[in-house]
Amino acid sequence: MQRAAPSHLPMSFQMTTSRFAQSLGVLDAELRARFVDAAAQAGQSGDAVPEIALGPARDPAHGDFATAAALAAGKLWKRNPLEIAQRVAGAGIANMPGVSAIEAKAPGFINLRMTSTYWAGVVREALEQGAAYGRSDALANTGPILLEFVSANPTGPLNVVQGRSSSLGATLAAMLRFAGATVHTETYVNDAGTQLDLLADSVYARYATSFGNETPMPEDGYKGEDIVEVATALRERDGDRWLKAPEQERRSAIGEFARDTIVAQQRADLEAFGVTFDRWTFESSMHAAGKVDAAVDWLLQHGVAFEKDGAVWLRSTEFGDDKDRVLRRSDGRPTYLAPDAAYHRDKFERGNRYLIDIFGPDHHGYVTRLKAIAAALGHAGMLEVLIAQQVTLKRGGETMAMSKRAGQVVTLREVVDEVGKDAARFFFINRAPESQLVFDLALAVEQSSNNPVYYVQYGHARIASILRKAQETGRVALLERARAGSDVDRLEHPLEIALIRRLADYGRTVSEAARARAPHRLAEYARDVATDFHSFYTECVVLGDDEALSSARLSLALASKTVLASALDLLGVSAPERM
């Protein structure tokens, strides 16, 4: 990864940087002003001007940047969009730094073409900002966001869907931060209630049986191999002391031990996967602090919960649910929903303005209920739930059936062991979250061009290789000039410009993808950068005889390396120096 801009750069140099960083904003503002004029002309108020949303032109033949704002305005104002576009473009390129041409095109697009100086500035900006290049404050106004994901039961190893959720959550958090948002990540452990008792009893059955004291598993007990391992560890730690202990004491001690053991393993698996959390919250802690009762009482007091048939119900029908939901059973025990109400209330009370939860596909029926909770707590619309859809594993042609019942769940750990962290992270993130995902293990391990992970990493490694070559052949002065971006004005080859256009779009790509909760677009973008670089590399010799041209191309290679490393970092994939 490139270092950030050295601090010894002269002030004027750094100001140049920010001018380029803001140049799109400048263009956006100028276009907006022209639209306001056009609105007045059409008898509309300035408020009726649509988003300009200047973005890269779809086809380079159209120009470098384009906006469809005139089309939107045409609809809004009931005017001919082309005429609006022509009026806006008719003012020419005055007050539009970096623009060489502006043009209106049917049915109402406005296209901008940029000067070569502008593109040179993009490369210089990337070199100066290094790892910070592409960062923005686009999402800085959202207030603190709490992103909860994985939230596994402490009853066994993490499965592949949780792997997908963790890729999604970790990358989304990184992207949101990159786009200026304040984000805290958190995971929740359901370590209370009947579930934990069942876990304790399952471990006890294995434990007792290992002493020759045949004990049947509970009916819905956890039958996985990992439970045997927990039992073995328990035996190693405590010997046979639990065989004769009273049931209550045994249950809580073994439950705690099992939870700690399994959670530690989950945490280790996640760390090996490059995923960490700012905080782990335990359901048991909500109970212990009295927050579960407090939440239910609060809901009762505020009239959004009521008592009926001896139970306490959430008035969820008032918040879009199709039926009311029980919070506290008639026997006094809370349902699953009550601690979740307490937990989400706690999240808000800790100062978070906006909550995002990522669930697995089996919990989407729970979404309405949870949103009802947020609304009942007085935070309507402040909870967003993303569903990480199902993952189907495939090895070559054969689909692997996964049955939770039979204990045949493929774990995240197994997948990571088989294909590696990088491939797993990339494959999980590579699809839209709401799309079901077919994960081909055979493809993911393949160390060949077929594998998109290697394709991107190879781009990075190739650039590193050029740098090594320059170093080894003693071209130190050249490296200096390249790092300073001294010759970037020499860049003009179509493939050079195509690559720069791509790099220029990095910040917008991250912020838009983060806003849309569509991190897969970043994976796609990384592939596009690699593609543009590989094309450039094949066609344009970097280390040639022309010193200035070599320096210019080396600058572009360095800038590309920076962006590739940055994108891979957000994706949780390593950026190797050689392959």
Next chain:
RNA sequence: GCGCCUGUAGCUCAACUGGAUAGAGCAGCGGCCUUCUAAGCCGCAGGCUUCGGGUUCGAGUCCCGACGGGCGCGCCA
């Protein structure tokens, strides 16, 4: 039965929230290594976006209706 997700090239998926000629990767076919990594590049072929209506200057995208796939609908967690 009700709700959520989904249906796009042979396969796996995009399409930046209604914009320009629907794009990638695999698989298939044909080219490119005496020069910085061929884990690469260039080209060809492949589509009535499941089907039928509607909304409008414009629909893969929005609305209605079929049909197919996945998941969920407890005082379970």
